[in-house]
Amino acid sequence: MSAPSALPASPLQSEFAARLIAWQREHGRHDLPWQNTRDPYRIWLSEIMLQQTQVTTVIPYYTRFLERFPDVAALAAAPLDDVMALWAGLGYYSRARNLHRCSQAVVEQHGGAFPSTVDALAELPGIGRSTAAAIASFAFGARATILDGNVKRVLARVFGVEGFPGEKRIENAMWTLAESLFPKDGGDDDISAYTQGLMDLGATLCGRGRPECARCPFASDCVANVTGRQRELPAARPKKAVPTRRTWMLVLLDGASVLLEKRPPAGIWGGLWSLPEAGDEAALEKRARAFGGARELEHLAPFTHTFTHFKLEIEPRVADVDAGRPGARLEAGDSETEWVPLADLDAYGLPAPVRKLLDSLRGSLL
DNA sequence: CAATCGTGGCA
């Protein structure tokens, strides 16, 4: 076990864990909904939801999810559509698909009990190295370090790690550093406090905006604080141009029912229900006719939805089913479609902008 | 290994 060659040795390395554990016990968070349990199911669920997602966003989803699926067997037995509906709005929907697959793997391959080692956990869908370490350390007291966004920020500042942490070489160095800092001894409670302390320090005192260095247990040793470079560490992500895509969405109404189309299992909004789309006005008119819609498409106000990697300009169109036309209310093509009463939309997993669009429409129609 | 994959909050 040697210090990472790319990083300078710090006198802090031997004291880091003990100081962090003490700080966590005194000043860390102890009452989040997924704390004060060693149930690997609850811990796993929270860790998956918290991937790239802030605590305040997760809490209501977590509560609802646990009510509906109180244990891994209940989740494994549920239809994927039900899981997607509960996940809708939380984003990164591959997490929900992998969550469902993972629950079934736990039931079918592990007898319904989560494995207790980092390596076995990391074999499961949706569980990578850091999430495996979080679950294993919280639920089973395993001696494995996490490395999430909080830890990267703390390490970059305290130890002065240069370079963008998303870059492979920098991330590798941080894994080595994080492992070298893990407490050499201590029981399960110490390990939990340590792992939680890494997260708490990054999420509370050492946030991205204005770190509260005066309250930090590492203030006197922290490279960023001592050199006044809190704003420059960790290095920012390299900027990239954000491309714009454009899509036409069809709100096809039959009375108080709307036509939904299930999205492909992979790609953006994979596995959610959405509105039928087309790449231009004429193609959407053609699709509307194929579904039994009237010829005239009413224009609604276009709007833009911004993703991390691109902007999507949405051109919404509304049409009614042409009741007098033979073959009205068809379900054409090989895509999966359903007519859904507007009052039942809550049971369907819709993309956030589609949810907003239909909610506003429902308000004006009813 | 760099790109992909959501959404909402906040500076």
Added chain:
DNA sequence: TTGCCAAGATT
């Protein structure tokens, strides 16, 4: 208003 990115994993 715009930019930035949060308890990352997968391909």
